[in-house]
Amino acid sequence: MRTELHASYSAFSRAVHWLTLVLFVGLFLIGWFLDDLPQEMRPPTLQLHKSFGITVLALTVLRLIWRFAAGVPPMPADLPAWQKLAARAAQYALYGLLLAQPLVGWLWSSAATKPINFYFLGQLPWLIGPDKQLSRTLAGLHGTIAWALLVLIAIHAAAALYHHFVRRDRVLLAMVGGGAGR
Template structure:
């Protein structure tokens, strides 16, 4: 399997980053929904810690992915796509990257405002992004949750479009990101 992107397919690093991030983001969303309704307990704090650690991992991965994408041109558009379809796909990709970057930042900022550390798997602790400010916690929490819903809905549309291309149009859009 090729390492670098080609005119017709993504390379192995792009594919690994894509699918790893997809699994982590869906998992983070599910855990976020689950932990929101838990009563405060040591178990809830452990889940929050894991959620933060994986969120920061996603932040690091999206930065790696963006650097990789900038150094590797994306494959050419699938034959037969209209300008509108190409523009929509490009806009969706940019929006996904922006959301995947902003969600962990908003979580880190929320922890900072709440006065809680962001420890990454117990290996190191990130510096706070802001001084504690309880008045800002709820505002940032709303942003964090709204951004999470946006990325899930946009990712669902992205997956739906890929499946549409695979099963209805029978082109190579999905295959070029698959192993």
């Protein structure tokens, strides 16, 4: 409801949002520093990367369903229209990449016939058959999307800090604090 100016995100939305951030730190650290690990630690650590990524995929699907079912808190009424538009555009772009990146990873692993052992519980199905050429393309795409995500997240986090410390509104608190919310 537009009148709920003090509404927060629901406990579920907040938990998933911050858990995604934690998973991202792990995903980027492993993605970039895997080759610096001792040889014998690389395969299990890469499986952890893949498992974290698939977890992000599942969490993103759940939070999108929840978002469209329950709605989100209204933005500050006095926010300039272009900033509202920019915020939504960035958030939808983030959602798009949050879905695309793990799917590209899954397709890449499938094309390269490198199994995904989900938290060492069992192997996920292949999405496509072996394809060396495609696997190289998807590897490049995975690296590009990672950078795009990093840039978007930096802008997104800077905007959140701008709301809190410059505009002094409730935008960051709505993602941190409790209260009745969606």
